[in-house]
Amino acid sequence: MSKLLQSVALAASMMVAAAAVHAQELKIGYVNSERVLKEANLAKAAQSKLEAEFGKREKDLSALETKLRGAAAQLEKDAPTLSDAERGRRQRDLVEQDRDLQRKRREWQEDLTQRKNEELTAVVEKANRVIKQIFDNEKYDLILQDAIHFSPRVDITKKVIDALNAQK
Template sequence: MNKLVKLTLGVVATAAIVSCNQQASKETPASSTPATSTQEVAKEEKIVYVNSDSLSEKYQYYKDVRTKLEAKVKKAQNDLQAKGQAYQRELAEYQQKGGTMSATERQATEERLVRLQGDLGRMDQNASANIAQEEQTEFSKVYSAVTEYLKKHSEEKGYKLVLTYSKTNPTVLYAEPSMDITKQVIDALNKEYSDKNASAKK
């Protein structure tokens, strides 16, 4: 029997390039500020990153989705286990009494056991497929919520690139702590999610 699909609970990827319509800054005499210094500061402000490990641990929407999916996996496992135990009981009973059954009874019982075994296999496959589909749908919504917020936030702050960092998938090997906007992103996302839930309950 195949095992139920395991939740991947993958980390939400938040890399997004966004456009920024900033107002032109006031011109200053070239002699007052070196051009290279201004360019370096501007460059530093345009690229930031979000720690996706922290995002998955502290973003309430992500945690709620993960909890809901884990509950569905557990229920599916319990249902499958119950059906499996019922099948095993019938199989054991047949093995004990099979010798005393008539040929017709044995054939009918064997056909029933074959059907039950097939039902278990289909139940396993359907549960796995349904959970995998729901997982994809739910985490796609989480991803959209994060990227939509980052798009607005980046337009406000003038970020051109938002990277994602994870210890399990370190595509960014090093970044200055000043580039880390994880906490403010998580705080804002949690507030947005909390406000949305509060409005839905009214």
Template sequence: MRFAFAGAGLLVAALAALPSAASAADFKLGYINTERIFREAAPAVAIQKKLEKEFAPRRDELKKMEARAKELETQLSRSNLPVDDRKKYDREYASLDRDYRARAREMAEDYNQRRNEEFASVQERANRIVKQIAEKDQYDLILQDSVYVNPKYDLTSRILKELDK
């Protein structure tokens, strides 16, 4: 039987290594919601604010470009616009559109790169905390990001508390 998602082999191997039903009561399972950590942890919130401030000037510039494009669209929608003016506005609009798309794409790429750089430290710290909790409380398996996990196994709030310290 083939699995449709990556990592299925590892999950099957991990499940196969689980203790038998006789000692299942000793098995300790935990779950971490990584997306929630990146959304709610104090360091993650601080990173979001830092990135918003860092990229605000570029966002403002894009908004100015959008406003100018709307002005040009309004001018171009006038039926009594002289042919020479229409050509001039068309050229400006086309140039503005190309420039806007390039700048927006560049900003999105830069933002994602910076976000990944910044969140790597949160991820690293969260992983250390997960490992410490696993060793301290003797967890056998801690999973991250699943479709569904019973809330009684969710350790995310505990990780958030540790990250906020």
């Protein structure tokens, strides 16, 4: 009989413990990092900074490309009246100019990518610090980023964006 009482007491204590765990709600938050990187003033400022830094080079590259197309069209138009030597020289010049343009475009793209990564890293680090502050101050048990499904009830993205925007 005492084994039965021990089993009942053990089962009862397990039920009480389970009820206590259920009584304590988990506080979970979700942050849409893509939205933070689109809407936060810090991210917008970084994008503007990159556009200012790389916009002139991009326009110069577009102008070079337009000039090269014009020269190619002119060569095609003039080709019937040119000597073989002159036509060959102009074609070589166009090929060399095209190579130069492609090299400059690659360099520009590599520089832009590197700077974007630098700026993005800075924004992400600041956003992570803000998320950590919210986690600590509001006593969250878990904050997720980039979940597949989430309820608007746990979405704290706007709170993170507002906190980032409030920083100087």
